[in-house]
Amino acid sequence: MSQPTMQQVAERAGVSTALVSLVMRDAPNVSDYRRELVLAAADELGYRPNVLARNLASRRTNTFGIVLNDFHNLFFAEVADGIQAAADEAGIRLLYGNGKHSVAGEAEAVETFLQFRVDGIILAGSLDVDTMEKAARSAAVVVVGRTEQSKSVDTVNTDDAAGAALVVNHLANLGHRRIAHIDGGSGAGAAERSFGYQTTMKERGLGDHIQIVAGDYTEAGGMSGTEALMSSAMPPTAIFASNDLGAVGAMDHLVDAGYRVPHDVSLVGFDNTALAAMSYVSLTTVNQPADDLGAMAIRLVRERVDGRVEPHQYVGAPSLVVRTSTAAPAIATDPNGA
Template structure:
């Protein structure tokens, strides 16, 4: 059985209350007794249960993180930033996922709240604003890759409208005129990126063409199939919803015998580790993922500690990363 605080107290010959003080790092314990308790804990293999410790002290050191899509490396890299900052401040993470479903996200948020965390970080949530507001009544909330007007909620985003426009500008500079955008459907920030694409195309005097897609590789492959069926001639360039979507596009084009970028150029979004793989070499729009995670954790802990009450709205500037999936259009 898992050793308890009572077991440690018995082994060290002290009270349970003193063991609790040691585990909380209280300065009220003498060095001699502290060493005795820690030695007993090590001998028994005891480690304090984070949830129980939070309940006992009424001061949680847990942060809940809800990830929209565990299959997207973008979110994993943001979690890296959240975890690094949280750990440096003495906090631990509990992570679950909503699977890009509003219904599942509501359940995921409720599950996280059942652990009584100090606060929540929601990554790319698609749950309605009412669900976010309800969660913010129970714990501080920070959204990443999702906008909000709620004064009780902080946000960390990149400027998706600008990022999509940068992708279009890059392709136009290469000589492309038939540029199609695969949007992210109902995914977070999809509408913002779509607006940026449309505005940039019209700025260059070009006709915007948008196909509905999603932030997945299978959706990218499906959209590429629709392009092959519906367009003659084919567009010479594609601005994909994100990196994962772009990989699906490239795979489908390759199966159809088309070469990237010789026949069709492709731009992704996020600059995840996937984009940098040598066999992919995806031109993409970079979001500073770890920095976004760090800013989210920092904003959350400011709320937790009561050092700030007004909302913070971090808006980071994305940048173009050129690799091998874009080039001048073939004659």
């Protein structure tokens, strides 16, 4: 299992190791003749640079670590793709860590990256402020999907409140007045979504119809929340769940209880995950510009690595994806309306 070293390549090519190093790093000022020589020797030997040694010497790994809060959350898969694409383009290596959906798991993943001396760390859906602050002391850090302010960390996320506004306006335009919201609890962006919902309801003169029930970004939360909503004195004609999974939970309860979607109740999610896109679900939802966020995350980390110190916050624009879970309410004229 012992790998060939630069030394061996140098000997075979009849040059110094320094020259091999230059060739390996694509440095200028190497004659084509020698370059070919070195490349050929490396190839024959099956030489592969040792990142460990390389970076011990150069103090740079040209590698970023990205901690995914939860491998089961499809939204992060989306974001990961965006980030990976941007990293590929920039010639940066990306290593992933499993946050195991827990503060401790995230801290461990971060620690591993730090020990590997990655140049930067991207925290996708991070749970813990301490963890990110600590990481920021040793590497460039950007947080995706959270808005925690911090001088030492950059953030990248979608304008959740604007996304919520998109939803409420869409529903209101369809003629809905009793639009309820299933809150996302402590989930990333949940507070902003709820805030955007309330604000927009008021703007549309629907303040009296604001109805919020607790949830938590899970299917179960969506189910129980919807159950509570539908058994209230004045059940809503449209439900805005704080994320897609919650919306599927809502869908489940609605179908079980005999309501038709969207005929009896319109339903909207958030995140535009693959789940929402499945035709069996076909959920109207809010799309987060994952590619955009990913590209920006990589860019911000690079800037930090290159010396920027002022914190930077990027907010991407959400968009509404209308599918078949929303329609005008069956009873167009709301008996309870203004």
